[in-house]
Amino acid sequence: MKVPFLDLSLQHRALREPALAALTATYDANRFCLGKDVEDFERNFGAALGYPRVLGMNSGTAPLHVACMVAGLKPGDEVITTPFTFISSAWGISYTGARPVFADIEEGTFNLDPARLESALTPRTKAIIVVHLFGQPARMDEIMDFAVRHNLFVIEDCAQAVGAKYRGTPVGLLGDAGTFSFYPTKNLGGCGEGGAFTSRREEIQSQARQIRVHGSDRRYYHDIIGGNFRMDGFQGALLNVKLPFLAAWTARRQAIAARYRAGIKLADLRLPAQPDYGQSVYHQFTLLHPRRDALREHLAKHEVGSDLIYPVPLHLQQCYAGLNYGEGSFPVAERAGRTCLSLPIFPELTDAQVDQVIATVNSF
Ligand SMILES: Cc1ncc(COP(=O)(O)O)c(C=O)c1O
Secondary structure, three states: OOEOOOOOHHHHHHOHHHHHHHHHHHHHOOOOEOOHHHHHHHHHHHHHHOOOOEEEEOOOHHHHHHHHHHOOOOOOOEEEEOOOOOOHHHHHHHHOOOEEEEOOEOOOOOOEOHHHOHHHOOOOEEEEEEEOHHHOOOOHHHHHHHHHHOOOEEEEEOOOOOOOEEOOEEOOOOOOEEEEEOOOOOOOOOOOOOEEEEOOOHHHHHHHHHHHEOOEEEOOEEOOOOOEOEOEHHHHHHHHHHHHHHHHHHHHHHHHHHHHHHHOOOOOOEOOOOOOOOOOOOOOEEEEOOOHHHHHHHHHHOOEOOEOOOOOOHHHOHHHHHHOOOOOOOHHHHHHHHHEEEEOOOOOOOHHHHHHHHHHHHOO
């Protein structure tokens, strides 16, 4: 039996009728940029997941950029973040002319190690971007303690962690700003590009709202520098169709992860950690194995999909060569890059497919 790493067609086939009906209504009403569908989505998303205020945006990169603008970052400023993430987590820093300063991760959660923050701090440090990678919340108590002590603006990149909570608080509400992505492969994926911004602080949200539409509260009056970060109507309409299923999809991801944990028995393999402060929503199920490439080949030979997320940490990417980090700067992140392997995890996977993945891993 073939097990794909990811198959979006199952979900989209199942939702074809309501999705096309919603898109048709938006088309017929000419609601293309923001508008009622996006407003409905912002309200529905906030109500379902516990966010007091939500702004729909046109990607998951957009709210990160906006958050860096709200934080007032400028050339000369430094922002501490993780080297083990999707590149986009750092783009906002670079777009504002500030400098990303990386701090190593913990092996188990793949997230920023609070014990490494101090050594990344300088008088120029203005903010931290925390990423809740693979759906697993980062250690926010320790990170927020550090941030408060040093007066740093905290941005939570929740692109992979929609629905996750840290000690009962939805991720994105612990720091100063929270950002989401609705890229099609995400736990809540649109049909195209999409993202969202949230903040527990009204003054930050209202600044982000203005930045989203060209720095403008009134048409053709631009009080601050902004941009075009608007969500389009089709994404709002489509996400309204999908949102009611998110809780069940998340529960299914968590059940698949539990099945992997119970079934996988392979020497030298490290499963993702399960810290007691907050359960992962399992955007990915990523393990570590010293012979990762051989294991991946073995899976491929038995028609089990897998992926390398992420093979090259940010500090070793060509675009950041100018930051002058080298091999060995962040050993935990680098080891994760060399040994990580992500297994199939999406709601439509059957138990039989999950068992097939387990048996194939165990037979390595
Ligand atoms: C951790 C993380 N941050 C940011 C993003 C950027 O989101 P988008 O691709 O929607 O711009 C993504 C996903 O692509 C991501 O995985």
